[in-house]
Amino acid sequence: MRNTTRRARLGLGALGVVGALALTACGGSDDASGDASTGSGGGDGDLTPVKLQLQWLTQAQFSGYYAALDQGYYEDAGLDVEIIPSGGDIVPQDALANGEVDYAIAWVPKVLGSIEQGADITNVAQIFERSATLQVSFADAGIDSVADLEGKKIGSWGYGNEWELFAGLNKAGVTDFEIVQQAFDMNAFLAGDIDAAQAMTYNEYAQLLETENPETGELYQPDDFSVIDWNDEGTAMLQDAIWADAGRLADDPEYAETTVAFIKASIQGWIYARDNAQEAADIVTAAGSTLGTSHQLWMTNEVNKLIWPSTSGGIGLIDEDAWNATVEMAKETSNETGATIITADPPETAHTNEYAQQALDELTAEGVDVEGADFEPLTVDLQPGGN
Secondary structure (H helix, E strand, O other), rough: OOOOOOOOEOOOHHHHHHOOOOOOOOOOOOOOOOOOOOOOOOOOOOOOEEEEOOOOOOHHHHHHHHHHHHOHHHOOEEEEEEOOOOOOOOHHHHHHHHOOOEEEEEEEHHHHHHHHHOEEEEEEEEEEOOOOOEEEEEEEHOOOOHHHOOOOOEEEEOOOOOHHHHHHHHOOOOOOOOOEOOOOHHHHHHHHOOEEEEEOOOOOHHHHHOOOOOOOOOOOOOEEEEEEHHHHHHHOOOEEEEEEEEEHHHHOOOHHHHHHHHHHHHHHHHHHHHOOOOHHHHHHHHHHOOOOOOHHHHHHHHHHHHHHOOOOOOOOOOOOHHHHHHHHHHHHHHOOOOOOOOOHHHOOHHHHOHHHHHHHHHHHHOOOOOOOOOOOOOOOOHHHHOO
């Protein structure tokens, strides 16, 4: 494995932040505190320097990008990539729109709002095909459907992570509820302060399953919980995508060429994570994540389920039906204040398959499996505390 010289190195001060926030959520808040940076260095010969802004801390949610760096795919593509974690203090799409980075990872609904406010950026590769957002309750709480959330205390992180929940509530006609500001953990839920908590399949849900049930002395099991999955409810919205600067794509041929190269190498990283889940989890740990060993592998495995198999013609291609559904929900879904994400359709420049298709065509010509039709997830045994 090509790793000893290409692994990302953690920037000054990052270890403390990662340790303090290790078990936080995927999307995070847009104004929480945190500071971390990870990169391959500050420029290397003839390589084109590229800054990638993540939307959260170093964790296996982003394992494909760390694998692409570790395995030398970016370098082979002529790129010197610096991966910049967030922690909540950085809004990825703002950093991209302001010219601070070259590419950013962010959820589509959040970025649609930023585009309506003037951000000139484009979704150039839709990496996650499926949503990972859940609403979780104890099995004996009687919350077996969205309609059962009527009159309940519902946990939500907010900061743009809540829109699938509100789309589900709107669709089910649920109007009597209390939104509880949820921290990026499951502590309030376990304490009984929240009836149904927000959780990502790859993070907070795992936190529950690696926690001891005080009634049994054993770890909680899936049967102990009821889960509302927004994919099943028809209100899932597109999540992690690669965003690029629309103006630069139009005006700078070199940036457009770099975008194809970056997407191609990133896809190679995700394919590596698909086929080498344990190794990919280890790469993320080496890059600075302090999540436990079993938790990190669980996260890698669950993220793989969001990507593979690809049903859109290849990883990174934007399914127009899924895009249009996300846009319609962004226009029509109202939160507890009556606000919506956007008020009108986004411009045509908000998304494109041009660059991802070029990358996929090159990989397909090289005999690379970009659809993963035969993908089979692992069975991961979570350990106490995710260790």
